[in-house]
Amino acid sequence: MNDALAAVWYAFAEGRLHFRTRAALEAHQERLARGHLRWVVAHSPAVAARFQSAGLSPQQWRTLPPTAKADMMANFDQLNTAGLHLSDVLALARHAEDGRDFSGQLRGAAASAFAGQAVTVGLSSGTSGTQGAFLVGVQERQRWAGVMLRRLLPPPVWASVMRPQRLAFLLRAEGGLYRSVQSRRLSFSFLDLLRPVPDLAAALTAANPTLLVGPPSVLRALLNAGASARPARVVCVAEVLEEADRAALEAGFGPVVQVYQATEGLLALPCRYGTLHLNEAHVHFDLEALGEGRWRPIITDLRRRVQPMIRHRLDDILQLDDVPCACGSAARRVARIEGRQDDxxxxxxxxxxxxxxxxxxxxxxxxxxxxxxxxxxxxxxxxxxxxxxxxxxxxxxxxxxxxxxxxxxxxxxxxxxxxxxxxxxxxxxxxxxxxxxxxxxxxxxxxxxxxxxxxx
The missing domain is CATH 3.30.300 (GMP Synthetase; Chain A, domain 3)
Structure with missing residues (x-):
């Protein structure tokens, strides 16, 4: 199955992962965790060492002491299950950023669980003080794209995928996560943030996207520079979305939703009503209280295997909304992504x-x-x-x-x-x-x- 068909398959499969009770959602997470943790401990020396050091079995993963981005980068070679070295990953990712060509990939080492398989690499922006590298395997990339299509294309998704869709991404680095699923009905435009704002505004107008993705500050700058587009949805990523920006973007472009993603994974997505929900069908969240209704997430990605995220502490500050959503999902609602704790x-x-x-x-x-x-x-x-x-x-x-x-x-x-x-x-x-x-x-x-x- 090629990437485009696989992404569409995952988009439809995502529709079966709609849980209306916390009990059903948590039972689903536990089913995923049992097999996933066994596999990860068997193939990632760094994760196995964490369990051994804590004196815990994989079944006790919920009590494993958390790790953080600095630990992940320090143990990168032993953490990833594709046998890749951080030096090679950084070299390729930085070469891509310098040359603005993000099509390069690495291949899993011969003795690894992903021997010979293509691995997409990329870098985080490094604004938290520690620049992170990420690895995504073929199946992970297909699922990532499929989940995004399911959640971002206007409902009903089956009708959206049957119509031509033009997706425009305003990003610092394209990362290769989406371009591989391009098809006759699904086209992607990567608008490089390093281009001058007037050029970007003209390119956005020419692209005339049905779905527009980018940081809110950039989208607003393009709007002010005269960009003209009426996408079905505007998807804000990478920055805190403030109400003034939301109002301006809705008036100038169209309905605005938000996606919460990072080097560590795809963390929260909008439902059909535009409400942001934690991505709990694929990621387990523990939340540490910071006081005044603010929480810091500790995540366990129940799908990612090339670069496992097991009890990984993020630096973000979240506010949750306990009011049930009209969509009926038991996944928790995110009222606001406030930024990072170190801010x-x-x-x-x-x-x-x-x-x-x-x-x-x-x-x-x-x-x-x-x-x-x-x-x-x-x-x-x-x-x-x-x-x-x-x-x-x-x-x-x-x-x-x-x-x-x-x-x-x-x-x-x-x-x-x-x-x-x-x-x-x-x-x-x-x-x-x-x-x-x-x-x-x-x-x-x-x-x-x-x-x-x-x-x-």
Whole structure:
């Protein structure tokens, strides 16, 4: 079966994975986990070593101490089951990024579980401080594309796949995950974010996509540059989607939905009503409480085998919505992807204790500043916060300082001990992710404490 047919098959198969009760969903996850964990432990020395070190069997995977991206990269050669070396993966991925040709693949080593099979490689953007490499096998790539088609094409999916669909991806790196499933009815355009905005706007207009995928800041910039398109859906990826961006994109392009994906996998997708749900038919989520209704995910991907993700802790901050969705799915609803935990700011409180200030509070505060087009907040020291503004004018500075100071005070920070500094917001490099709230590394910063509460 070729890639295009396989992706369509997975798209229809995804329709059978609609669980209306948590009990049915969790039973499905447990069935997947039993076979998957046995296979992974048998083929990934790094995962086997984690279980052995913890004194646990694969059946006890739910209590395995979590790992993180830095650990994954440090043990990359022993983690992946295709026998690939990190040096080779990085060399190919960086060559692809430099030459803007993402068609290259590696082949699984002769003695590996994927001997001779094609493996797609890529890099994360590295905005979290640790650049991640990802590996995806042929079947994984087909399933990934099929699941995306099922969730993103306008319902009913059988009608959508019978009509010509033009998908336009505005991405830093194409990664090869979708182009291989191109067919007579399904065409993909990769619009390179390194191109100048006017060129991208013209290319988007010419592509006239039925489905448009990209970071919200880029999509809005293209809209402002005169891009014209009326896709059935606009899919926002890679950045926090703010309400002002959603409203502008819906007015200019069409209905907006969101996808939550990362180096670590395909993590949340919209249902037919546009509500974002955790991808729990394929990924198990444990959620660590961060306080104030915020959670940090620990994921176990129950499908990926080339690069296993077993009890892998992400740095993202999620807010969930407990109200049942009209679609009837038991998969949990994501109310908001707030960003990364390392972008939460930490200042001293009135008694000297560390106080966490979540990015959402600061974004909401600056959204009230009249005339502010764009901004970035950077905490560069325990007592220093930079406000980089566009426009960087006295009225904007005055209003921004008042709003930020009030937000910090509401969060419990001692504003008398915080030095607010100002500067102009410089243009971001082409292809860079937008980060509006940033905490720079400095040794004096208290470590954010995680509540002991964890829910599966």
């Amino acid at each position: 939460a700011l930490v200042f001293a409180g009135g008694g000297g204790q560390p106080v966490t200030v979540w990015p959402d509070f600061l974004r909401a505060a600056l959204n009230r500043v009249p005339g502010l087009r764009e901004y970035r907040l950077e905490q560069s020291a325990p007592d220093t916060l930079w406000l980089l503004l566009d426009p960087d004018a006295l009225p904007t500075r005055t209003a921004a300082a008042a709003e930020v100071t009030a937000a910090l005070a509401r969060a419990g920070a001692d504003t008398e001990r915080i030095d607010l500094r100002f500067g102009p917001l410089l243009p971001a490099p082409p292809g860079a992710k937008r980060r509006r709230v940033v905490r720079r590394a400095f040794s004096e910063l208290p470590v954010l404490k995680v509540n002991s509460e964890v829910k599966s």
